[in-house]
Amino acid sequence: MKVLSVIFFTCVLQINSLEKSPSKPPTNPPQLPNPPVNPPWVSRPVSHTTHMPQTEQKPQTPKVPSIAKPANPNPDQPEQNPGKIEPTNKPHVNDGVLGPQQCLEQKYTRLSCAKVFCPPWMRCISGVCVCKVPYKCPRQESRVCTLDGLSYYSMCQANAISCRSKEPVFSHFSATCKVGDKVEVTLVKSEDSKDVIMIQTPASEKRLVCGKYWDMAAANVVCQNPGNAPSGAKLASKMSYRLLEKAKKWPNECMSVRCTGSELSLAECSIATPEPITEKTEVAVANCYKEPHQGKCEGFTCVNGRCLKYKNTCNGVDDCGDNSDEMCCLSCGNSAFHCKSHVCIPEHAVRDGIRDCLGGEDELEVTEDPKKVTEDPKKGKNKTIQQWYSDPKEEIRNIRTSLEKLECGIPNMDYVYRPEEKVPSHQRSKRLVGGEEALPTQIQWQVAIQEDKEIHCGGAYLGGCWVLTAAHCVRPKPKSFRIKISLWEKHNRQSTTDSIPVKNIIIHHEYNPQTYENDIALVQLELLNLSDQCIQENPAVRAVCVPWSTQQFQPNDTCTISGWGRNKDGKSAPILKWANVTIIADCKTYYKGRIHPGMECAGDLEGKVDSCQGDSGGPLVCKDASGVSYVWGLVSWGDKCGEPDHPGVYTKVAHYFDWIRFNTGWPAVTKYNQ
Known part of the structure; x- marks a missing residue:
């Protein structure tokens, strides 16, 4: 494929981390000096190392209240005290599975929404899943019964209450909720003193739990319940049904359960319909820690303090109890699915209608090469589809659908010029170096920033009344x-x-025009007369999505830049141009001492693809596996347009998600993790 390139305007960007300090910006940002605007004939800003003051005091920014994080970083499960486990602190040998060390040091868990999605009863704030207020949950057709016989309008509402109290509330789905009707789990001692797990559903007898899907995720759920050991399960134990003594008249049916590990009780897991027990059937046994594990951990230390063998990490199963063993994986074992964000999810979560990977790659249909397909003799040709007595996943699918209403990142293909509608090649102007002219309505979120009748910058339309651009x-x-x-x-x-006229301009309150830190600004458009809209219905305009996680796209991903910037000859492009660029890792290597949090490099280290004058503020757009486009960066600054080893520097938009959301309002930019 031919490498394409556009020379785009780059000024200087740097971004102060909102992930580390989710402070709300002041309503009226302090007045800033006018940013230096480069005359059209000047190349990118030259190196700042010789112009930067040595110990310049920044103006005092008013202190603002920060978004409070929950006292317990894991509000979806009880506080655990796993005892004094001393990690060995030795770096794990890179075996091609667990790592890298930089990721492990971040201590990600299932509540780290930079890596995974929050459940519907939680929302992502400053990179952490926190409990929703129950009334924020949407209504669903099916009613939810609780353990005390109350009725709620959705599982989301019931679990939002559980999230805050850290006590199980949900029991089952039913049109009528009666006191005494509930899903109840008990432990019954076998002859050899093993705790056999029994489950009872409303209006039914107790049944055993089948061993078919029984794993550490489910075992940890049982072992964290009130009345049981608080430190999780030692093993996901099973035993043969024929070894149970017959004197107790054990049930002749069992029910399989499938858990993620985040549940507070087995009632919240998927529960299969009863199936008859045979002599070969294995049943689930609780094997919980009686006392917290203590001593040195010679394996993997979970974020919650539990100790695992390295072989139990990155297998798609929540062995830790907080999923920290699945959050930093270079590859996955046990048939688990590997997300681009280096998270392992279980095989049964793939193509289940619920987006688990940030990019949605787990929900893509896979078309396999028939020559490479081999039949798995264990599965057989006539594998029966599992029937479920209770499947909360269906409720989660419905809630996700009702919440993810924001339309962004998908262009109006009915109005995109088709390739065959292009003007003949001999009528087109000569391409810029490596770049290509866009079609008239190809980049539907691209806007031009006009100041006093001159266009020097671009921006990205976010929808509603908001445009995102560079602060400079x-x-x-x-x-x-x-x-x-x-x-x-x-x-x-x-x-x-x-x-469209502009109503308000919000420049990041810590923008530094000398270093280009926090080079990001929001432009609010004027409302139309007697309307709550800012633009007329326009088939050629669509919003681009705002990324909420800095993990959504990775180095070496290919993205697109666009603008009317100048070429190496200093000539401005009369027609909008675009080019593909690559996200470049370790930007500090090329601009030592000048790269700050919130900056990212992209381009081509050979200098063939770059942004330059006239493109500042324009979007660097990346598309995820599900085809949704995100404004990953804003053209900010760089040295020597199109020169080798001088990539363009962009404002990393995901770094400012909370700042953007605070200023625009939650529904304006949040499609997922609501």
């Missing part, structure tokens, strides 16, 4: 600016082009 592109003088949407030729309108 704007000043706190809204009346001086207009936003042009659906602009193709820089100096000519097309039928879908519109020019």
Whole structure:
């Protein structure tokens, strides 16, 4: 595939981390000096190492309240005291499975929404899943019964209450909820003193729990219940049914359960319909810690303090009890699925209608090469589909569907010019170096920032009344600016082009125009007369999504930049151009001492693909596996446009998700992790 390149305007960007300190910005940001705007004939800003003051005091920024994190970082499960486990602190030998060490040091768990999705009864704030207020849960058709006989309008509402109290509440789905009708789990001693697990559903006899799906995730759920040991399960133990003494008249049916490990009781897991027990049937046994494990951990130390053997990590099973053993995996064993964000999810979570990987790659249909397909003799040709007595996954699918209403990241393909509609090649102007002209409505979230009738910058339309751009592109003088949407030729309108006045400009409160740290700004558009909309219905304009996690895209991913920037000859592009670039790891290697949190490099180390003058503030857009596009970066700064080893530097938008969400409002930018 031919390498494409666009020379885009790059000024300087740097971004202060909101992930580490989710402080709410002041309503009225302090007035900042006018950012230096480079004249059109000046190349990218030169190195700042010779111009940066040595110990310059930044102006005092008013202190603002931060978003409080829960006292317990794991509100979805009881506090655990696993005892004094001393990790060996020796780096794990890279065996191609667990790692890298940098990821392990972040101590990710299932509540780290930079890595995974929060359940519907929680929402992502500053990289952590926190409990929702119950009334924020949407209503569902099926009613939910609780252990005390109360009725709620969704599992989300019941579990939001559980999340706060850290006590199980959910029992089962039913149109009528009666006191005494509940899903109840008990432990019964066998002849050899093993704790055999029994489960009883409303209006039914007690049954054993089958061993078919029994694993550490389910065992930990049983072993964390009130009345049982608090430190989780030692093993996911099973025993043969024929070894149970017959004197107790054990049930002749069992029910399989499948858990994620985040549940507070087996009632919240998927429970299969009863099946007859044979002599070969294995049943589940509780093997819980009686006392917290103590001493040195010679294996993997979970974030909650539990100790695992390394072989039990990255297998798609929550062996730790907080899922920290599945969060930093270079590959996955046990037929688990490997997400691009280096998270392992169980095989049964793939293509189940619930997006588990950040990019949605677990829900893609896989078309296999028939030549490579081999039949698994264990599964057989006539494998029966498991029937479920209770499947909360269906409720979660419905809740996710009702919450994920924001439309973004998908262009209106009905209005995109088809390749065959292009003008003949001999009528087109010569391409920029490596770059390619866009079609008239190809990049539907691209906007132009016009200041006093001149266009020097671009931006990304987020939907509603909001545009995202670089801080160095704007000043706190809204009346001086207009936003042009659906602009193709820089100096000519097309039928879908519109020019919209600006109501407000919000520059990041810690933007530094000398170092380009926090080079990000929001532009709020004026409402239309007698309307709650800011732009007329326009088939050629769509919003791009805002990424919430810095893990959504990784180094070496290919993304797209666009703008009207200048080429190496200093000539401005009259027509919108685009190019593919690659996210580059370890940006500090190329700009020592000048890269700060919230900055990311992208381009081509050979200098063939880059952004340059006239592209500042324009979007660096990445598309995930499910086809949704995110504004991953904003053109900010760099040295020597299109020169080898001088990649463009971009504002890393995900780094500022909480700042964007605070200023625009939650529904305006949040599609997932609500």
